[in-house]
Structure formats: C-alpha cells, structure tokens
Amino acid sequence: MRLFTTLAIVFSTLFNPLFAQEDLLSLLGEDEPTTNYVTASFKTDRVINLHSLATTAKGIMDIKISHRFGFVNGGISELFGLDAASIRIGADFGVTDRFSFGFGRSSFEKTYDGFLKFKFLRQRTGARKMPITAILFASGAIKTTPFQNPDRENFLSSRLYYTFQLILGSKISDGFSFQLSPTVVHRNLVSTTSENNDVFALGIAARQKLTKRISLNIEYIYVPPDQLAPGFRKSFSVGFDIETGGHVFQLHFTNSTSMIEKGFITETTGDWLEGDIHFGFNVARVFSIGKPEAKKKKSKR
Amino acid sequence: MKKIIVSLLVLTGMAFTTLSGQKYFTREGKVSFYSDAPLEKIEAVNHAATSVLDTETGKVEFAMLIKAFQFKKELMQEHFNENYMESSVYPKAIFKGKIEQVEAVNFFSDGEYPVVVKGKLTIRGITKEVEANGKIVVKEGAISGTAFFDVAVADYEIEVPRIVRGKIAKIVRVSVAVDYQALKKKS
Numbered sequence: 506m507r508l509f510t511t512l513a514i515v516f517s518t519l520f521n522p523l524f525a526q527e528d529l530l531s532l533l534g535e536d537e538p539t540t541n542y543v544t545a546s547f548k549t550d551r552v553i554n555l556h557s558l559a560t561t562a563k564g565i566m567d568i569k570i571s572h573r574f575g576f577v578n579g580g581i582s583e584l585f586g587l588d589a590a591s592i593r594i595g596a597d598f599g600v601t602d603r604f605s606f607g608f609g610r611s612s613f614e615k616t617y618d619g620f621l622k623f624k625f626l627r628q629r630t631g632a633r634k635m636p637i638t639a640i641l642f643a644s645g646a647i648k649t650t651p652f653q654n655p656d657r658e659n660f661l662s663s664r665l666y667y668t669f670q671l672i673l674g675s676k677i678s679d680g681f682s683f684q685l686s687p688t689v690v691h692r693n694l695v696s697t698t699s700e701n702n703d704v705f706a707l708g709i710a711a712r713q714k715l716t717k718r719i720s721l722n723i724e725y726i727y728v729p730p731d732q733l734a735p736g737f738r739k740s741f742s743v744g745f746d747i748e749t750g751g752h753v754f755q756l757h758f759t760n761s762t763s764m765i766e767k768g769f770i771t772e773t774t775g776d777w778l779e780g781d782i783h784f785g786f787n788v789a790r791v792f793s794i795g796k797p798e799a800k801k802k803k804s805k806r
Numbered sequence: 807m808k809k810i811i812v813s814l815l816v817l818t819g820m821a822f823t824t825l826s827g828q829k830y831f832t833r834e835g836k837v838s839f840y841s842d843a844p845l846e847k848i849e850a851v852n853h854a855a856t857s858v859l860d861t862e863t864g865k866v867e868f869a870m871l872i873k874a875f876q877f878k879k880e881l882m883q884e885h886f887n888e889n890y891m892e893s894s895v896y897p898k899a900i901f902k903g904k905i906e907q908v909e910a911v912n913f914f915s916d917g918e919y920p921v922v923v924k925g926k927l928t929i930r931g932i933t934k935e936v937e938a939n940g941k942i943v944v945k946e947g948a949i950s951g952t953a954f955f956d957v958a959v960a961d962y963e964i965e966v967p968r969i970v971r972g973k974i975a976k977i978v979r980v981s982v983a984v985d986y987q988a989l990k991k992k993s
Contacts, residue, residue: 529858529867530900532989533831536856541873545888562880602880679894717889718967748889750970751881793879 543628546638546676549753549789550597550605550622552710552724553742554761554769558638558674558684560624561599561607564795569595569609571764571787578780586784593764598794603627611764618765620644628675640672642686644766663694666767670708680714688726690767701732704771718748722757726770733771740773755787828913830859830949830986837870839957839980846973848882850875857984859949864908866923868901868982890964896930903936911942918943923953929962940982950985 547557550567561567575589583589595609595618608619626639646666652659667690674684686708695702710724726740744757760775760782761768775781835855841848855870872893877883887893903925905911911919923938940953956977959966966974 529829529860529865529902530856530869532829532858533833533856537833539854539871539874544884562884564879565881717892717965749967750885750973791881793881 538632540629540631540633543630543638543676546628546674546682547712547722548720548746548748549755551755551787551789552684552712552722553744553755553757553759553787554740554764555686555708555710555724555726556620556622556640556642556670556672557710557712558640558672558676558682560603560622560640561597561605561791563599563602564793565599566792566794567597567599567607568790568792569593569597569607569787571595571609571785573613573759573762573764573783573785575783576775576780577758577782577784591762591764609765611768613763613768615649616646616763616765616768617649618644618646637673637675642668642670642672644668644670646765646767660694665693667691668766668770670766674710680720681711683711685709686726688766688770690771692767692771697734699734704732705729706770708770712746715745720746722746722755726773728770736774737771738773738776740769741777751791753787753789755789757785757787758782759785828861829989830861831989832857832984832986835868835870835982835984837868837980837982839875839978841959841975841978843975844972848877848974850877850883850886852876855982855984857986858989859951859986861908861911861913861949864905864911866901866903866905866925869898871898872896890966891930900928901936902926903938905942911944913942913944913949914947916944916946921951921953927957929957930964932962934961938982948985950983952981952983954979954981956980 547559550557550559550561571593573591575583575586577585579586591611591613593609593611595607597605597607599605603624605622606620608617610617621643623641624638625641626635626637628638629635648664668688670686670688672684672686674682676682688706688708690704690706692702706726706728708724708726710722712720712722714720722744724742728739738760740759740761742757742759742761744755747754760777761773762775762783763769763772775783833856834853835857836851836853837855838849838851852870852875854874855868857866857868859866872891873887875886877886903923906922906924911921919942921940921942923940925936926933927936936955936957938953938955940951942949942951957980958977959974960976
C-alpha cells in the first residue's frame with residue numbers, strides 16, 4: 506500500500522501543471538521551412554573592374570565615380586602616378602531585383618558605355634535551394650576620340666564595342682564569395698590583323714570580408730592565347746571595399762587603365778612585375794529613387 | 807478506502823493537466839520596430855512571429871526570424887541583417903515571459919484588459935529583462951493582444967559606427983500585435 510501511495514504521489518506531482526516547466530514554444534513543433542534569398546554577396550555591383558554577382562536593388566540609383574591614377578612606377582616626379590588621372594562617371598539603376606542597367610563615360614579614350622544586367626538564377630537557401638547566382642550581362646561602348654586617319658573612309662561602326670558575359674557565382678560563406686565570368690568581347694575594328702575581333706576571356710573574382718564593413722576583393726581575367734597582339738596583358742586587380750551606410754568606397758591596385766569591359770579585358774598593357782600598376786578608387790553612392798512600397802506579407806514556400 | 811482516495815487524488819491531479827492551461831498560438835504574429843533618429847527614420851515589420859500563450863499561468867513566448875523583418879528599402883534590410891544583427895549567426899529573436907497578475911484577465915469574457923508583460927528577450931545571444939505594456943482583447947471568444955516596449959540598441963551589443971550614429975536611435979520602440987488561435991493538444 507505504501508508503495509502505491511508513494512507512486513501515486515510521485516505520479517501526480519510529475520503530471521501536476523504547477524511543477525511542469527515546459528517550454529511553450531516547443532509545443533508548436535518545427536517551424537515550417539522557409540526559403541531565403543542570399544543577399545550581399547558583394548558590397549556593390551562591381552568587384553573592382555568586373556561586374557559582380559550583386560545587382561542594384563529595385564528602385565535604387567547607384568552613382569559611380571571611378572578614378573584611376575597613373576602608373577606607380579612613374580616615380581616621385583609623377584608622385585607615383587597621382588599626377589595623372591582618368592575618370593569614369595556613371596550611374597547604375599535597379600529596375601527590379603533581377604534587372605538593372607547603367608551607363609557611364611570614361612575620360613580615357615572618351616568612351617561612353619552602357620550595360621544591361623539580368624539575374625536569371627538567384628542563390629537561395631532553405632526549402633528551395635539554389636547553389637549559385639547566374640547573371641546575363643551585355644554592354645556596349647562607343648569611342649568618341651577622332652579617327653586616327655581622317656583621310657581613310659571611317660565607319661561609325663568602327664567606334665563600337667560589345668561585351669557579353671555570363672556571371673556565375675556563389676556566396677559560399679558569410680564572408681567569402683566567388684564568381685566566374687566567361688566573356689566575349691567583340692571589337693568591330695582592331696588595330697592589326699594579329700588581333701581577333703572576337704576575344705574570349707574568363708574573369709575570376711573573389712571577395713573575403715575582413716570585418717563587417719571591409720572586404721578584400723581580387724580579380725583576374727584570363728585571356729587564352731593567340732587572340733590579342735603581343736604586349737597586351739591579363740588584367741589583375743586587388744582592392745578593398747569599405748562600406749559606410751550609403752557609400753561603398755573601393756580602393757585598389759590594377760594594371761588596367763580602362764574601367765570598361767572592352768578596355769580592361771582586351772587592352773591592358775600594364776605589367777605588374779614592371780610596376781605598371783595604377784592606384785585607383787571607386788565611390789558608389791546609392792540613392793533611393795523608386796517609390797518605396799509597403800511590403801505585403803510574403804510567405805515563401 | 808485509502809486506495810480509492812489516493813487513486814482519486816492521482817486522477818484529479820492528472821485531470822488538471824488536461825483541462826488546465828488552455829494554450830493559444832499563432833504563427834503570424836506581427837512584430838515591428840521603429841527607430842526615430844534626426845537623420846533617418848527606420849521602420850520594419852515581421853509578419854511571421856510565432857507565439858504561444860498559456861492562459862492559466864500567463865506565460866507567453868515569442869520567436870521570430872530576424873531575416874523576416876521587412877523594410878521599405880532593400881538596402882536597409884541588407885545592412886540590418888549583414889552589419890547590425892548578423893542574422894546568419896543569430897537567426898532568431900526570442901521572448902519568454904509572463905503576463906503579470908493574469909488572474910485579472912478573464913479570457914472567457916469579452917472585454918479589453920490592460921496587462922503588463924515581463925520577461926526575458928534574447929537578441930544576438932544576449933538576454934535582457936524587458937517589461938511591456940499592452941492589452942489583451944477578448945472578442946467573441948477570440949483572444950488577441952497588443953503590446954509595446956522600448957529596447958536600447960546598445961544593450962544587445964549592436965555596433966553602430968560613429969558615422970551613422972545620427973541615423974539610428976539609441977532607443978527603439980518595438981510593437982507587437984497578435985491574434986491567437988486555440989492550440990489543440992495532441993492526445
């Protein structure tokens with residue numbers, strides 16, 4: 506009998522709500538799995554010269570001021586390149602979260618450029634996974650410097666350059682993103698027959714976040730042989746992104762003088778080992794120009 | 807005779823567990839916050855907060871994904887997650903607390919009952935005591951609640967760089983609105 510009483514008392518205290526320390530939230534069981542779109546793979550839509558995996562967000566105008574000084578091996582008399590400067594002024598616009606476009610003008614070769622960028626695969630985690638982001642990119646440029654030989658019949662089309670790129674990449678971890686950019690640059694007019702009108706190249710770029718707001722970016726553009734005249738080199742750039750609220754400052758070293766695709770991919774002459782390195786910086790400042798809409802309840806299944 | 811009394815005691819004890827503590831829940835609780843600073847007003851809403859309420863004990867708990875807070879500006883949402891809340895490291899915010907003097911609330915009678923909720927709020931792995939003022943509204947048997955409280959940004963070690971200090975308020979007002987449904991116990 507005593508055993509029974511003891512058991513009974515033990516039983517009733519165990520099941521007594523006054524003693525139950527249950528975690529209420531655990532009563533609900535598992536959360537329904539949601540899908541998250543990966544964001545902030547790069548701090549802005551450029552790595553250094555190359556376009557990055559990131560696109561301009563919807564309703565945003567991203568003003569780009571890009572500055573490149575002269576070669577560092579100019580020595581003290583040139584103040585290590587600071588005396589010379591080339592600039593690109595441009596703006597990128599986000600139309601939707603997938604589609605953005607932009608245009609700009611470079612003082613180097615007085616070239617106007619414009620691009621379209623469409624993200625057709627977005628990296629996602631959670632219920633519906635997608636391991637990579639994939640973007641279709643197209644840009645066109647028009648060089649407005651006077652023709653070298655005005656006596657020859659010169660065509661408008663000779664001023665035009667086109668670039669088509671597939672940007673594939675992934676935000677691999679919170680701090681590290683990596684992308685590959687297979688590219689073809691089409692030049693209507695080239696200087697010599699040793700140069701191809703169509704140049705194939707592969708851009709390789711990565712970024713590693715160093716702190717919450719500073720990252721290290723590296724890019725290298727491999728151009729397979731027998732496409733460019735001897736003397737042209739592969740573009741290699743290293744830089745830091747510093748983000749402060751609405752600005753991203755990019756400080757970098759690069760051997761490419763031009764800041765547009767046809768230039769840095771097919772016309773790089775600088776040799777890193779010779780000190781043909783430009784110090785440069787880009788400033789990206791975002792402004793909200795779209796009408797901010799109150800977001801509705803989104804349940805991503 | 808003793809056996810009967812003891813058995814009855816046990817049975818009533820167990821019966822209490824099934825009859826008592828009618829629990830209510832929601833997966834669509836609305837939690838929003840507002841930061842009012844001289845250079846910027848920041849506002850975000852989370853429509854997917856989970857909450858459970860035990861009307862017997864007054865215990866109430868909330869859990870929500872930081873990534874589910876929606877901002878009007880995409881870039882603000884990105885910075886909120888990446889730079890300030892580090893939501894990939896700390897995905898959820900959790901509140902576990904109790905309605906003070908829950909006996910004063912009659913969950914079976916329509917009316918509006920002002921309440922004070924006290925408990926622990928955990929953000930970014932840091933837990934602090936909070937006290938919220940609110941009210942429970944019982945209408946035609948449905949229970950809903952609203953509450954608000956203030957959170958000091960620095961309390962949760964959220965770093966705000968000097969350059970943007972004018973854009974983020976030191977104290978942020980958090981508002982909660984939930985409509986509860988009865989949680990059916992799995993038998």
